[in-house]
Amino acid sequence: MPNVGRPSKGCKNCRDRKVKCDQKCPSCSQCLRTHRECYGYRDPLSLMFKNETNVVARKAKTRYEELSKQETSKSVGRKRSKVSSGDSTSSETLPSTPGSDQQVAINRHYSHPDVSKLRWEGVPSIEDDAIGFFLASYVITPTFVPRGQFDFLPEMLSGPNTEEILQRSVRAASLAALAMANKSLQLFKKAQQEYVSALALTNKALRSKQDVTRDSTLVSVILLGMYENFTHQSKDSLQQWVKHVQGACTLICLRGKSQFSGSIGTRVFQQFYGTALLVAMENGSQVPAGLSDMWELGTRLNDYSVPGKVWTTRLVRFMHNAINISGDKTSDPVAMVNTAIHLDRDLDEIGAFMPNIWKYETVYIEEPAEYVYGNSYHVYLDPWLAQMWNNLRAVRLILHKILRSELLKGLASCPPLFERSVAEAQIRASEQVIRSTSADICASTPQITGQIPFPDPLNARPSIEALFSDHFDPKDPRFKLHPPGTFWNPFRPTGLHNLIWPVYSLAECCMCPKDLREWAIQQLHFVALKIGARQAVVMANELKELQTLGSVEEIEARYRL
Structure with missing residues (x-):
């Protein structure tokens, strides 16, 4: 070729x-x-x-x-010489059949293979390749922590009677992710075709009393939201994602208590609730009340007997309440500040319930590293733990941005709503929290981007008293820094897509230094190229626009901080 x-x-x-x-x-x-x-x-x-x-x-x-012609002429010449030099009996030799010498010569140089002896190897279709890419990039199976991401999807796809609505939705999301990762217009057109078919089947299922509460219908709505995430073009695309999430919220409420009776339904709900919190953070809106009530019901019905249940439930409640503050457009600055301070104090109390095995180790570096911002990086035992920590950090960033903004707004009022010395002290404290939280997000990035591996999965469930340091050797050369993607394992994804929002949150802050924002832009581009998340490119472009703004005041004016 x-x-x-x-x-x-x-x-x-x-x-x-x-x-x-x-x-x-x-x-x-x-x-x-x-x-x-x-x-x-x-x-x-x-x-x-x-x-x-x-x-x-x-x-x-x-x-x-x-x-063959050359061989034929040589063969005829040899036969003639034999006839002329042979005895009289040679003249009685029968002449060869016309063309037989030519056929022998051809067969000597070329022969057709025996088709029955050929080994035929199946070539996977582009749809199968795309699904494999999606599973390798987004499916995280639970380890000692009973939480994963899309871990229910292989189970649903491997069933004997997989619904067409699920097949179409998976293909649409998978083809979109692969198309964006490879920048292929041809693949993107295939993804669009699958999306249209999946959307038609989903709308049909939503009109059916029998199909509307099926697991496949809810998962299809979630996957169509992922498609919007992959094909993200601008902030307007976020609204399409929000519509799919709102539709899934309605389905969650329709499914009611019965969705917790099966393993798949429970896992789908647990993952979707995290997605709903993320959408509320990005959109600056509150979490739907019916959805939070359903989550509270699920925590009572599902007694997963693992260390950290109290910490997880209280942490999710904190995130829920902090996100609702960001969507509060009616309260006055005094009420907002009091609520934010109260929530931040609750967060310190929540830390006491965390199992030691869930804590991370910090490795300090003596010299600046090319792909690391700061002088340290974190090592987590599991990708889900890294995700939970970063979600917490992103929410805390929002909380202290609101706290700082409302204090500045109150001081600018006439008369001032706060005592100046107290307000300025709290502003400095919030700014310090923003800096330290941003540094922690940066330190979590090397492991998620594959510069160091996650430790090998534990053979047995650890006890509450176990320490992470017992399962991590800092002298292991694998845990020295390598280029991004070195330890990218398709059989154990790192949750790279969960890094998009935390990195964007720290970089869009008005206090973010320009070199840190440039580093964040590079991380978002790496995520987009690795797993095909177009949303990361759009957010990186927004950060590039912020780089052109000179002062903190200009950035604050743009985001009304």
């Missing part, structure tokens, strides 16, 4: 007319101007190599025929 050069990427109409195509979407300017239907653009990579099998076979056949 030889390289045939650089083909034209334009649409068919422009190629036929031999005019330059600007390849705009959904139609090029030339087709719009001439009122023609634009049929899309060609994938240049697939056209750079041309199938020359028939040409090569024809040339080989011609070559074999030439060789």
